[in-house]
Amino acid sequence: MKSLGEAIKAGRLKKNMTQQELAEGICTQATISNIEKAGKIPAITLLLAIADRLDIDIDELYYLMGENTTKNGKIIKKVKVLCSQSNHKEAAALLKEINEAELETINEKKEYYYYKGITSLVAFHNFSDALFYFNLSNDTQGEGYISIYDVLGLSGVSIAYSMNDEDEKALVYTERTLNILDEFVAEGYEKSDTNDIVRTYFNSAKIYSKMKNYEKAVSLSSMGIALQQL
Template structure:
């Protein structure tokens, strides 16, 4: 039932119509609680490709498997959408949605890397199984695994660095953090997903470096990240990176610099409406505003 790769042929609308009629459902009944009858009509006549959530709901109501209908292009788009939610927005509840696509992603060559990365994320956030994270992340960067792009390899190396460290393997953690850093996207030209994924990676790498006593490199990573945030007029990571840099500078004995970065962290939290963070930082900030 999978057709060619044009936009209107990412799935077979006629097959959806056949399945609906086999279940003796009207278009109105199929659409109820999902979309409109007009949309169902357009879908069945190959005139509209529904978004992933609508398509999943339709197939679920018809007791159909998604792998029977969708093309590799659809799955690639969905894989990147899920990675965006987990990496950029840190919406770990998106991993529940991933479970619905897991089989399809694992059987489609262009999305195998995304499958491994998301399996690693699931093992981390839902199972707290760091060894399983390492296993899947290693598969994501294996030379035999088709890559969705350099960014996804970068992210997988970051997963490896963090989870090797959580297992107490400092040497492998350091090696993989450095591999991630070497292929990190350019902070000033990266798209939104790559930019925030890179800063998330820097945050984890800086935490590791601080624990290892490498304060100079940690400060360098954080300063570069904050400079990129200012140039891109983006506050998303500013409170976190500024607070971490304040702590690093305090450890380095630079109290005045530390106070300045702590103040920046509080201001950024205030401006980005992160009230809990701003309230926590307020008693530590010597500057009143």
């Protein structure tokens, strides 16, 4: 298979599905057409839904999706999928294949450190390693704009403190996270960032709920729901 679009079309035809049937409940028929014919790259959640409906291994599609990226880029994309599926231990093992010295861009470094942090925290409950990597991500100077990993890095610190029952510190970083998230959203963002934004609202809501600020928790949850519905 030469491209992601060809792989999806082949899987659809194997199932004797029309584009409309594949799209039903997932996206529009036009979106499937754009993926198959124009080589459009779908968001991760959309790709997961398509792979599930076609009974295609997500890894096969994801490698095709990253066909023209670097080796490290392909690994990070696969790590992102694994984390979205709550396979953090497998993601952590895959991250070991990355040579940190070969990371070329600021964003690659921020992504790498963030995923090192979140896998340390979720898979192994290693609070100190998680904070170390989240702070590395946050301390890596940006490229003149706010990226989703500027948001996620701060959110990671707040989650780590909350899991360690250092709730006051967690609240400080949650407030910082929401401030930078407001800036990120105001500047405009890619549709593929939506799930990370919604997840940030949800994780922030959990921390406010733990602090018994239920009004704020409900407000943040409502914002996340509204954004997902859009």
